[in-house]
Amino acid sequence: MFVDDEPKLLEGLRRTLRSLRRAWHMEFAEGGTQALDCLAGSTFDVVITDMRMRGMNGAELLEEVMKLYPATVRIILSGQCDRQTVLKCVGPAHQFLTKPCAPDTLKTTVARACRLRDQLQGHPERSEGSGKPGRFFAALRMTARTVSKVTSVPSLPSVYAEFVAELESARGSIQRVAEIVSRDVGMTAKILQLVSSGFFGSPRLVSTPAEAVRFLGLDTIRPLTFSTKAFFPFEAKDAERRWLERLIDHSLAAGMMAKAIAEAEMSNDECRITKDPVLAGNAFLAGFLHDVGTLVLAEGRGASGGTGILRGLVAGGSTVGSHSARRLHRTHARAGAYLMALWSLPDPIIKAIAFYHGPSRSPDQTFTPLSALHVAHAVLEAEALDAPTARGSIDLDYLTRIGCADRLDT
Template sequence: MVFVDDAPEILKHLQRTLAPMQAEWAMEFYPSATAALAAIREAPCDVVVSDMTMPGMDGAQFLGEVRKVCPQAIRIVLSGDQSPANYLRSASVAHRFLQKPFDVATLKATIEKAEALRDVLANPALRSLANEIKTLPSLPSIYQELMKEMQAPQASLKKASRIVAKDLGMVTKILQLVNSAFFGLRTHVSDPEQAVALLGFDTIKSLVLSSQVFAQFDQAQLPSFSLDELWRHAMLAGSCARRIAKEAGASQQVTDEAFTAALLHDVGVLVLVANKPDEYARVLELIRTKQMPDWEAERQVFGADHAHVGAYLLGIWGLGDGIVEAVAYHHHPDDYKGSGFCAVTAVHVANAMAEAQALPVENPIEVPGLDQQYLAREQFQSQLPRWRELCIAA
């Protein structure tokens, strides 16, 4: 494990604070990114924790280089600068962003969660399946352009709306959604700039990404598969996850992660359908004849399920770990190493609630698909009735 900070007093503080972990961690401390990078080139490491603002090569540049020379390393930014610009720069190269001052328990929990996710995405069955997949959908160009504008020093709503307006179908979809009960706005929105201003960059970014991802797939590849139904489920899950996160008092970051992850939680299904339509037809047959959950049928046919395939894709695209985790664990949150309410919680519950609403029985009392062990572990069971009310109203 490598720690990097150009301030001598902070480096000494890190050494003192982390001394109790010496029995568990092999740690090295470096006063510059250059020195640390040279050491990592000589001997790859498992975890890199770096300050953000350093002379010469700053934390974002350093972790970008670490990603090239030691891609398996977990990359963590530890910074006292909490500015949005700083966070956005680190988001593209770091798995986690921790604020100074920190405590050992938080750092340890952060590393454990990142390691667990890395283990999931390194699953041999998933890797084998990923190698067989001929075409993963590319990160949509409009989304990339929108991200670039968001990260600009003087991000502009007007410029963002112009980017969105390049895709007429996208504008139509967003304005339709904005004016539906989905967002509960009290005014009619008629132009992209107003939509961006009312909903904010993160919501628009999520809608752009999910809409373009769904638009990349050809329904004709598997006629018995309903792309429209999957899209409706994604939108309902997004609405539910957003409401649940707000009700739980989650931060804006967690609420945004929950919304985005819920919109994209079934993207792995699209990848499998597009690349393995014949095999996915067998999945659909197992679901129909054996009454299997989709994830169980997928594991029987492919050796991996759509949750892990989707998380793998979003990880390749560089989306944040909060989103990737929520997608990876949305069927089995008890496998998640974190604790407390997070995007994993919101997306798991929202997915189950949205699926329950599609059942023949209207408003079923029992919601199948909920991980009761996880809900009991995190003491969320008492909140389920309220969350269910919110989802029915979505």
């Protein structure tokens, strides 16, 4: 559904998208009230709305959509907006597109946002010991709704406190803020959303969290923190917090190792690899964010669900590499990938997060960030379990397909 309070603009959009009428069922609503009436009578996968509208603005409309129809993808399509206006969109909108927007850009944005959602809800693999398929599929549909409602990913309390103190300090520096954000999965994910989707300027590809922080600047990050609550701490007991700290340490180690593997392969002339200048950076970001789904669902399901999962792991003495932790991460990998797709992160990062436990499901024929993360995670898992080798966790068929199987011992 496309929403704008200017009939002429809606008609122009209808003409522009005429070539897609066989691929999409499209409705065009004049303003927020009409849009909500349409939503009450039909199901829509995506709502794309202008921001500046009389009566109900775009952010207010998407707030209602998020509350009433949580599985719907929410996108702002608007002309130039000042910072205060954009800040109102940061919570309810998954992405921000700037007018004029090419039809191909719209089509790509909608397709990639929905692709993983459809896989999550309609074509999931049956998990280990999942019981009756009906219950499993229902749980996946609930996961999609939960993820779509996520506006931020929780941060470690200690890191969040350090972050806020730096922003409040008269001597606060962008370098120090960048260093703090680079140690936190939740802040990194949110910052990358804002940069990748173009909330504050043209969409930008970055290779590190620090680069994204410097792009936004303190004048944007401060109101994001204190006005829109784009960042918040995870509420957990001491034992749960320690488990989360280990999870973040594991994520950082996975990112660093994936980056090192990617850099080594890029320097190897015999490796079947595309010489992509951002490959190593994407490998790091994929590794650092590969467990973001665990944090999302732990927070999103509340004490009876998410933190209950964490408490079960903590009570059972689970480590990052344990069997119970591996099952949790496999279940949540696709949820994390879906959120990153909604937030418009690059496809190689999304694919790596979605498939690092089973890379053969990807169509890759060459080395990608997925390859680096798969091997890095297997090595770290073997270390956590004190296993003599990581080979048992590595998909050799996949590595053979991409021409890297002979590189395992180098």
